[in-house]
Amino acid sequence: MRDFSYLRANSVDAARQAAALPGAMLLAGGTTLIDLAKCGVAEPDSLVDITHLKGLDTIEIDERGAVIGALARMSHVADHAGIKGGFPAVSEALWQAASAQLRNMATVGGNLMQRTRCPYFRDPSNFGACNKREPGSGCSAIGGVTRGHAVLGTSEACIATYPGDLATALVAFDAVVHLGERRVLVDDFFLLPGTTPQKEHAIEPGEMITAIEVPGSAAARRSTYVKVRDRQSYEFAAASAAGGPQRAADGRTVRDLRVALGGVATKPWRARAVEEALKGKVLEPKAVRAASLLAVEGAVDHGANHYKIELAPRVVARAILKLGEAA
Ligand SMILES: Cc1cc2nc3c(=O)[nH]c(=O)nc-3n(C[C@H](O)[C@H](O)[C@H](O)COP(=O)(O)OP(=O)(O)OC[C@H]3O[C@@H](n4cnc5c(N)ncnc54)[C@H](O)[C@@H]3O)c2cc1C
Ligand code: SF4
Helix, strand or coil, rough: CCCCEEEEECCCCHHHHHHHHCCEEEECCCCCCHHHHHHHCCCEEEECCCCCCCCCEEEEEEEEEEEECCCCCCHHHCHHHHHHHHHHHHHHHHHHCCCHHHHHCCCCCHHHHHCCCCCCCCCCCCCCCEEECCCCCCCCCCCCCCCCCCCEEECCCCCCCCCHHHHHHHHCCCCCCECCCCEEEEEHHECCCCCCCCCCEECCCCCCCCCCEEEHHHHHHEEEEEEECCCCCCCCCEEEEEEEEEEEECCCCCEEEEEEEEEEEEEEEEEEEHHHHHHHCCCCCCHHHHHHHHHHHHCCCCCCCCCHHHHHHHHHHHHHHHHHHCC
């Protein structure tokens, strides 16, 4: 049993100051952090409990979009009428994440910050080599069991998949993370592993997520989230896709299209090549299937995860065709 201190923060500034100290970690719903501490991956010297901070669990919607407080519970956001109406992909991604109990406990800020489910990362007593956990130690997954690992955005140092659903929907619609006053696009908030897989987010010590802002748009209003997984609930994505179109004045041709992939990349993955290929087109099956193949341009497999290269374009096509049917 490892000793740690516990502090209940009573303001954002106090939380930030406490979290800036070496060995300190923020505690929100605790659904990931406590797991990681139990398996010896997270070794906090102090936990800074932010769950009682006032005003960080609100959801504000106006004509510009939605601002979701970092401490809003996943279930609350998923079920919010303004989110369901203006950002269905966000609501659907949350509904399909984790379990009802976890969604009631977990916060959206904690959800963005969740770590990979790479089994080697989560088993330090049996697998010493993990560059994400211990920089320079190697990667047990490369040459190991790779069925759940990424095919996009990987490096020689790490091939771990980013597992979250919410961020996949957010990256499609240019959502922005609020770190107090600082603003970072979700796409820039998540970092590629490169040679430093231990650094996953563009967040510095002493910063915390205070809110997530999702710009309102026609594409976001018509959006959807499709998740394919080994079982129909309580499972991470084998591949997922968020998408949303904006139609031109003729009501059929696509003026703007947003597409992002989850479960197949080292970060939430915007599929811009698919978006570009379908602009100006009608969302009919042949064109959609051809364009969806571009989602995995540059993909690299490690044996057992090859199926993701086949699966991801089908999931993208399914999401886009669902949008076409809904038009
Ligand atoms: C069995 C299981 C299945 C799951 N399935 C899915 C799934 O299908 N899809 C999915 O998306 N997720 C899934 N999850 C992950 C789950 O959604 C996360 O555990 C949850 O969202 C984390 O939120 P939390 O508030 O509990 O975070 P915590 O566990 O409290 O914190 C997680 C991390 O975020 C940091 N943190 C928390 N809040 C902030 C903040 N405001 N600013 C900066 N850092 C912060 C903490 O320091 C910690 O490092 C699953 C989890 C479990 C245990
Ligand atoms: S894939 Fe990444 S997280 Fe998994 S063992 Fe290799 S370095 Fe660690």
